[in-house]
Amino acid sequence: MITKKVSKKDIRKLLGTWNQECNVIVPSRVDGVVGMAAWDNQDISFLDWYRNTVIPPKSCFLPKSEVMMSFKKNENGYNLEVPTNEHWQVIFGVRPCDARANAIIDHVFAVTYDDYYYISKRRNTLLVGLSCTNPYDSCFCTSSNIDPTESEYVDLMFTDIGDDFVIEDFTGGGKALLNMSNTLKKVTKADIDKIKEVKAASVSKIKKTVDTENADRKLGSLFNDTDYWERISAKCISCGICTFLCPTCFCFDINDEMIRKQGARYRGWDSCSFRSYTRMPMENPREEKWRRVRQRVCHKFEFFPMNLGINACVGCGRCIRSCPVNWDITQVIAGLPAEAGIKSGK
Numbered sequence: 001m002i003t004k005k006v007s008k009k010d011i012r013k014l015l016g017t018w019n020q021e022c023n024v025i026v027p028s029r030v031d032g033v034v035g036m037a038a039w040d041n042q043d044i045s046f047l048d049w050y051r052n053t054v055i056p057p058k059s060c061f062l063p064k065s066e067v068m069m070s071f072k073k074n075e076n077g078y079n080l081e082v083p084t085n086e087h088w089q090v091i092f093g094v095r096p097c098d099a100r101a102n103a104i105i106d107h108v109f110a111v112t113y114d115d116y117y118y119i120s121k122r123r124n125t126l127l128v129g130l131s132c133t134n135p136y137d138s139c140f141c142t143s144s145n146i147d148p149t150e151s152e153y154v155d156l157m158f159t160d161i162g163d164d165f166v167i168e169d170f171t172g173g174g175k176a177l178l179n180m181s182n183t184l185k186k187v188t189k190a191d192i193d194k195i196k197e198v199k200a201a202s203v204s205k206i207k208k209t210v211d212t213e214n215a216d217r218k219l220g221s222l223f224n225d226t227d228y229w230e231r232i233s234a235k236c237i238s239c240g241i242c243t244f245l246c247p248t249c250f251c252f253d254i255n256d257e258m259i260r261k262q263g264a265r266y267r268g269w270d271s272c273s274f275r276s277y278t279r280m281p282m283e284n285p286r287e288e289k290w291r292r293v294r295q296r297v298c299h300k301f302e303f304f305p306m307n308l309g310i311n312a313c314v315g316c317g318r319c320i321r322s323c324p325v326n327w328d329i330t331q332v333i334a335g336l337p338a339e340a341g342i343k344s345g346k
Contacts, residue, residue: 002187002195003178005164010183012044015092017181022088022126025060027053036060036091050093051134052316056247057091057098058105061121065268068117068254073261085120090177092128097141097314099129099153101247107308108250117267126173129154133202138317140208140330146314148206149199161194210330212301212311218336219302226290232332233293235325240271242319242327243296248312251277272296297332 006014018024019041027050028037035055069082094102102122109118132139132148141148149159155174158165166187169175178184222228243249253270257263270277272295278286286292304312313329320328 002166002168002192004167004169004184005161005187005191006158006167006181006184007164008047011047011165012042013183014181015039015044016041017183018090018177021180022090025089025091027093036093039092046093050130051136052095052098052132052318054245054318054322056245056316056318057094057102058247058250060089060091060125061102061118062105062109062250062252062269065266066117068265068267070264071258071262082116085124088124088126089121090126090128093130094127094151094154095132095316096129096146096148096151096154097132097139097144097316098247099127099151100144100146100314101316102127103153104248104304104308104310104312104314105250126156126171126177127154128174128177129157131157131159131199131202133160133198133205135202135205136317136321138208138320139206139315140210140317141315142203142206143208143210143212143330144311144313144315147199147203149202159195159198161191161198164191166191166195208317208330210333212313212333215301215311215333215336216305219298222336223294223298229290229294232297233290236273236289236293236327237325238273238275238289238292239324240273241322241324242329243271243273244269245318245322247314247316247318248300272299297329300329301333 015024015026019039024039025036026039027034027046030037033055034050034053036053036057036059067083069080071078071080106122109115110122129151131150135141135148139148151157152170155169155171156177157168157170159168167178167184169178243251249271251270251272252267254265254267256265272286273292275284275287275292277292278284286295300313301311304310320330
């Protein structure tokens, strides 16, 4: 519920208060790429330039690379050491599309399977959402039933109404964060009217749309249509950017690296776009590019809904913005045949 507001002039003080109790993570430019990184206790300029990150917040729970365990061999065998994660963190500035994406990945790593490495970071994290009032032309979150200014998957939601941010709290953890600060003010009726105006305007700014209704049924009817998938995948170069930057992709590989008698086991991002992803000693079931493109599309709009009842696409538009050959997932979904069983190109 909407209870408080904070002046933009006091955001640094608010984040500083939180930073005394836990690690505050904010949108940052690291080596020229926008992602989430530890706040330096000073810079809040991201409030002026930030629209959305390139690297999604999933990296805070599922890092690009992480040590699963280190090992050292001695005369008695191997000594193993598993890293621990007891540090609380607050991620500030999570957009509603990414908040939904985090909830989707939770199903994989914290519901379907208890992944220690993911859960140890996720359970020690509070999410502070930031309403999306300046979306990209490639954003289509409303097609996934996501409101760019609202989310049930964050602890707090901040919405820009001019000189202030209006704050909505959703969880006990969010209320605890608010209770740490003495910089907050009560909202007025004028603030409530303003936030309604801002939210309505933000939704109207999402111009890109795609009808995903029955996409799972349509994709199912096309699954064995080789000609269709070869045509759809023609210009894809299998670079993997779309999967690495997708906030709901979670594929990973595990490797051991050892020098002499000690080493470590690492987990790092992998991609179904890569030819080596499903390679086995005797065969590779996705040797052809069209099979890999089919896997990505069907995973988002057919397999995930089949298993968990929700599309694994949140309409953030990252895959569209960053694709070097302008491959557009919305064009694929929009181009699916209207009726199941109709062959492509007819």
